[in-house]
Amino acid sequence: xxxxxxxxxxxxxxxxxxxxxxxxxxxxxxxxxxxxxxxxxxxxxxxxxxxxxxxxxxxxxxxxxxxxxxxxxxxxxxxxxxxxxxxxxxxxxxxxxxxxxxxxxxxxxxxxxxxxxxxxxxxxxxxxxxxxxxxxxxxxxxxxxxxxxxxxxxxxxxxxxxxxxxxxxxxxxxxxxxxxxxxxxxxxxxxxxxxxxxxxxxxxxxxxxxxxxxxxxxxxxxxxxxxxxxxxxxxxxxxxxxxxxxxxxxxxxxxxxxxxxxxxxxxxxxxxxxxxxxxxxxxxxxxxxxxxxxxxxxxxx
Numbered sequence: 001x002x003x004x005x006x007x008x009x010x011x012x013x014x015x016x017x018x019x020x021x022x023x024x025x026x027x028x029x030x031x032x033x034x035x036x037x038x039x040x041x042x043x044x045x046x047x048x049x050x051x052x053x054x055x056x057x058x059x060x061x062x063x064x065x066x067x068x069x070x071x072x073x074x075x076x077x078x079x080x081x082x083x084x085x086x087x088x089x090x091x092x093x094x095x096x097x098x099x100x101x102x103x104x105x106x107x108x109x110x111x112x113x114x115x116x117x118x119x120x121x122x123x124x125x126x127x128x129x130x131x132x133x134x135x136x137x138x139x140x141x142x143x144x145x146x147x148x149x150x151x152x153x154x155x156x157x158x159x160x161x162x163x164x165x166x167x168x169x170x171x172x173x174x175x176x177x178x179x180x181x182x183x184x185x186x187x188x189x190x191x192x193x194x195x196x197x198x199x200x201x202x203x204x205x206x207x208x209x210x211x212x213x214x215x216x217x218x219x220x221x222x223x224x225x226x227x228x229x230x231x232x233x234x235x236x237x238x239x240x241x242x243x244x245x246x247x248x249x250x251x252x253x254x255x256x257x258x259x260x261x262x263x264x265x266x267x268x269x270x271x272x273x274x275x276x277x278x279x280x281x282x283x284x285x286x287x288x289x290x291x292x293x294x295x296x297x298x299x300x301x
Contacts, residue, residue, distance in 0.1 A: 047142045050195045053202040054136030061129035075118045083115030107134040146189040157187040160240035180247020193235030200231040203271050226277050234270040
């Protein structure tokens, strides 16, 4: 009894896919384990902590790839020359051995595999999970943009000082320094809220994709702008609280919010606020559609 050519081809493609997954697991498994260990235990560099949203982003990217597996198999096998270039570039980065280059080789290799196996159609199909992976891959961008955060630091310090003044405290602001009751706190580059901003924008992308609304350009733009505003506002309040705690001698509360789980809890509340904004948008849109449907029924009557 023979095996039909179509079944044989499918079986061969499945074996090829599992071999690629096994290969990636062997060479990048330790790298991803290092990322997760650093993010969970805060044993990784400050710059790499900026990408801790990968804790949820990488599994979600893998989930999308799994959901697209049948579409992937139906795509025609077609190699793109750029795929060979990216595979070569990724291999060079990996062989350099530096943790930075090895990390950056990961999304490059994934994009190269998509182009080499399925061409531009494969890259397009896996575009969003590749984007999530690239945005969760530790890289030097936070370090490179830190020198340019001074205007944001000054803005946050001024707003935090204004809030504390309205609370009746003795506050003075000098550039990026906020003094409460004579005790000064610096709004340092790493306190400018870039980590919270990266996380909020990343989670917003996840939320939009999960609800199948990411192709709605108007809603996507509004949610990303809302996430940006919420992140900046939340960081202003956080710095105001830190200055208040330090100025009034509440060092335990200062350490809790600045260095401990209090900061993580604060970030969770910020993300819940983004979710609330999204739910309000969805609710208002549902009401608008219901109203339009009611008007059409009234016109028909």
